[in-house]
Amino acid sequence: MSATNMPDFELHPQLAADTLPVCSLPLCEVLLLNDANYPWLVLVPARANLRDFHDLSSDDMVTAGREISRASEALVGLLAPDKINVAALGNMVPQLHIHVIARFTDDAAWPSPIWGVVPAQEYESSALDTWLADLRRAFG
């Protein structure tokens, strides 16, 4: 069973609005934030009613760790970034979601965390198509 057909899970509308779907892993929906400033994935465990990272069951937490690694390694393999940032914040959107972001020492926010530094800049359509295809290939 993949993340898309979990019962009772619905992606939060704000996450749906801000992202493009990349793929479904055993636990998480993998989404691409539509912000060309940073290569920025969001992993959403497809379980109803999760808010905090520690709300995950023990088994799901193991899977989440594995999928965070897969997402990190996909970004590393494609882009060779200087750093990966991982975060579950959720102060604005209460549904548990995990940011996995490739950081570069010359990106718009370095060395600060990315939130709130520069306004989101949507991808151009052709760049977006290429990037999504690369990401899907990297996730296998």
Added chain:
Amino acid sequence: MSATNMPDFELHPQLAADTLPVCSLPLCEVLLLNDANYPWLVLVPARANLRDFHDLSSDDMVTAGREISRASEALVGLLAPDKINVAALGNMVPQLHIHVIARFTDDAAWPSPIWGVVPAQEYESSALDTWLADLRRAFG
């Protein structure tokens, strides 16, 4: 074996300077950030040469998830915060460290992430002693 006696692990001097030791878990050193603005723990896996979350071995990642949960639940049990933020950023201090922060809707940065919003404010010595004792009790 607890985190303190892992071979070849040395806490990064910047983390040592900014924090107080709370306790040692099987994998992580648990540290309290000396910033009274936020109840803010830092978990440092006591392994040499880790930078990113995905550098953890599979087994250590499982333990890290468990210890992040323990830290989150300690903060929830003591403070009943509105949200827990979890993050492995490490853009400034390269040694892998995981922030576990209790957030309140009336804290200095809400709903933004905490980094860079207000200057750190050191705890007063008596408040710090009480808080460390409470935390150590909560970790058992």
